[in-house]
Amino acid sequence: MCQLLGMNCATPTDITFSFRGFSQRAGITSDHSDGFGIAFFEDKACRLFVDNQSAVESPIAELVRNYPIKSRNVIAHIRKATQGKITLENSHPFIRELWGRHWIFAHNGDLHHFDPALSGHFTPVGNTDSERAFCYLLDQMVQKFGFVEPSLEQLFELLTEISPKIAEHGTFNFCLSNGQALFSYATTKLHWLVREYPFKPAQLIDIDVEVDFSQVTTPEDRVAVITTEPLTQNETWQAFSPGEMILFQQGQPIRKQLTYIERLEKERLNPELKRITRADQY
Numbered sequence: 001m002c003q004l005l006g007m008n009c010a011t012p013t014d015i016t017f018s019f020r021g022f023s024q025r026a027g028i029t030s031d032h033s034d035g036f037g038i039a040f041f042e043d044k045a046c047r048l049f050v051d052n053q054s055a056v057e058s059p060i061a062e063l064v065r066n067y068p069i070k071s072r073n074v075i076a077h078i079r080k081a082t083q084g085k086i087t088l089e090n091s092h093p094f095i096r097e098l099w100g101r102h103w104i105f106a107h108n109g110d111l112h113h114f115d116p117a118l119s120g121h122f123t124p125v126g127n128t129d130s131e132r133a134f135c136y137l138l139d140q141m142v143q144k145f146g147f148v149e150p151s152l153e154q155l156f157e158l159l160t161e162i163s164p165k166i167a168e169h170g171t172f173n174f175c176l177s178n179g180q181a182l183f184s185y186a187t188t189k190l191h192w193l194v195r196e197y198p199f200k201p202a203q204l205i206d207i208d209v210e211v212d213f214s215q216v217t218t219p220e221d222r223v224a225v226i227t228t229e230p231l232t233q234n235e236t237w238q239a240f241s242p243g244e245m246i247l248f249q250q251g252q253p254i255r256k257q258l259t260y261i262e263r264l265e266k267e268r269l270n271p272e273l274k275r276i277t278r279a280d281q282y
Contacts, residue, residue: 002080004190006177007182012072015069032080033054034052034080036053041102099148107134108171114169116136156255175226186244193224196251
């Protein structure tokens with residue numbers, strides 16, 4: 001299956017260090033070589049680069065590795081195809097407009113027998129399960145909120161309700177952003193960390209590159225990095241629990257969904273919580 005990379009920042013930051021290691025997995029340290037893509041938000045709009053060549057071979061990927069585009073929200077994807085041909089229209093991330101903003105989505109996983117009815121507001125261009133899931137998520141947002149933009153809190157609650165239902169069809173790990181924040185959800189494998197003051201050196205796993213972030217940052221900087229597999233060997237990465245969603249803003253997690261096991265433990269300690277019918281969150 002594919003691999004994901006997301007970045008959410010307090011100040012505009014470039015992703016060249018993380019992407020340099022991540023892109024090695026597209027044919028050198030792993031075999032995710034069926035296309036790649038990356039999106040950089042600038043307020044409501046984003047720059048989107050996709051290619052059906054691997055991130056190792058693509059001249060576009062080489063540009064990204066050497067061009068420090070600064071952004072507060074970035075989503076990247078390297079593909080190992082499970083559904084859909086290796087074509088440009090099937091390359092992640094996918095983009096749509098909603099509520100006057102670009103929305104970006106990338107998925108790692110494989111959804112079986114997932115063919116939901118769509119309203120027609122959002123239609124897949126390619127033929128992947130991933131793009132269908134993206135269109136379905138946006139459809140559900142419009143169905144719930146109409147064409148008046150909701151708060152991030154409202155979106156988080158809706159996504160925590162919908163995502164497990166989609167995950168019943170298979171593996172559903174994703175990154176989603178509208179430029180304001182970054183939503184991440186995992187059923188199998190995602191990891192995250194936050195880099196903040198006082199910054200330290202970081203050493204990539206996939207290539208012999210090290211950066212001392214204390215030399216290239218300010219105390220105001222803070223960066224959350226989300227990825228399928230840890231990118232560095234000398235930092236502490238936190239694994240998502242199965243079924244966990246995290247909302248990142250300003251370079252840090254601001255909302256987490258309690259997993260099934262965590263909810264059971266809370267209910268054991270406080271039986272009154274069993275009356276709650278929706279997922280606990282904090």
